[in-house]
Amino acid sequence: MEQAGKLRTGYRAAKAGRIAMAALAVVLTAGCNSTRQQTSTNSSATAAYVQPGSAEAMREVSAWSSAYQRSPDDRQVIIGFANALRRNGQAEQAMAVLRTAIIKHGSDREIASAYGKILAMNGNLQEALNVLQNAQTPATPDWRLLSAEGAVHDQMGNPQRARALYNQALKIVPEEPTVLNNLGLSFLLAGQAPDAEYYLRRAAASPRADSRIRQNLALALGLQGKFAEAQQVALNELDPQQAEANIAYLRAVLAAQNPRQGKPQRQG
Template sequence: MAACVTSLRPALLRGAALVVIALAMAGCAAKSNLTTGSIARTSKPVGEMNATELRNAADSIGKAYEKNPRDPQTGMNYASVLRMNGRNDQALAVMQQVAISNPNNREVLAAYGKAQAAAGQLQQALDTILRAQTPDRPDWRLKSAEGAILDQLGRSGEARQRYREALDIQPNEPSVLSNLGMSYVLARDLKTAETYLRSAASQPGADSSVRQNLALAVGLQGRFQEAEAIARQELTAAQAEANVTYLRAMLTQQNAWKKLAANDSGNTN
């Protein structure tokens, strides 16, 4: 999750409301699938890269994109790495071009929506995601992405309905359960959030980002040692220390997270 944490820092420091969008829309799980195999791919999973490696990956995939800017997979890979480097505006520009060249590709439209959300264009992102979805063949990934945007727009009831619709299509999908849990984090219902996040983390397909979300929910309730233990799982020593350091800073930042956890005691969402 170290790379995901790096990409999320600016959003998280602006407030909890951006957490769901960052996690659900930036696609940490999808990014980690960029592996060796072509010039547009990377030498190891992106989720395991440090900042220097991410910059190098952006340069490498950028060269492949320059050679063939119409190729959907190269464009999506490039936009993903750009977002992880904090270059959201450039990622959006890349996906705009890819979407123009591939107007009927649902995967491209979904990635375009992710880029729009990461750049703060939430209503446009929602419109793009809805355009990519087809009622006769609904895609659970798009349902989850739609929920993430609705959460950011403050429409939590609708957001959770989309997550549950996604789970009807793809039962026990950890990324959707994680998004649902983070929806309750935004609502300050940390106990319910922890329940969903623990369920997400227990699924076979759960990745490190899911466990980092669980660590956040646990830490917000004041159980800092337990949160740190969760945050250190399945990471290298350097990655774990970076995540724990960031987790500590986030939980103590202007006491905002502690206050959020304290206010949870009477929450009934």
């Protein structure tokens, strides 16, 4: 009986994780299309989304391309250009820019972190892991590399290792919103929405939190049936129609997950 209970619990967590992944894809797509925040050309990890192929995305690429032609060895220009290319859907070119940079600046942790991230985004997980680990210095670890490596482990199905790396990063930069966001997503994708909510609330409380973090919080709330609060958070980030569509989608997936439980209880 105990073994059967464990199997049922594992099945529910796996199912919740699959639902979270599907819902997360919807939220991130909405963020790409409808976020209200303005976008700058800085290379910050918390830069808002732009629609690939849009005039704004093309302006970013053009501006960073000109800067790159003038200063091809400048670290911030390299990373800024690669980020602009990635945000415009030009992942292959972004990888090429960073691959060239990593050959020239093999010990540069920030470039290695950016290269590892884009490798992982394109499914090259083992290569990403190798790049990130080779750039790391165990005696003086870089928190960005730790967080990026954690994200790769999450994608490889190693959440415990991923969370250990996130927590190690948080010892270096307490309450860093990008690390808390990754930690929250680790729990969310494992079907542990309450734990995800805890970390995403902490991330969203930071003045440096971006639209993606708050949309992830809205998702964690919605997956628990806290629709009123989820919609309030989403309304601050998305157009009203898109926010309502996201909440309607979450209601539908939860109803499909729990058909015998009826409609989830409204919160607030």
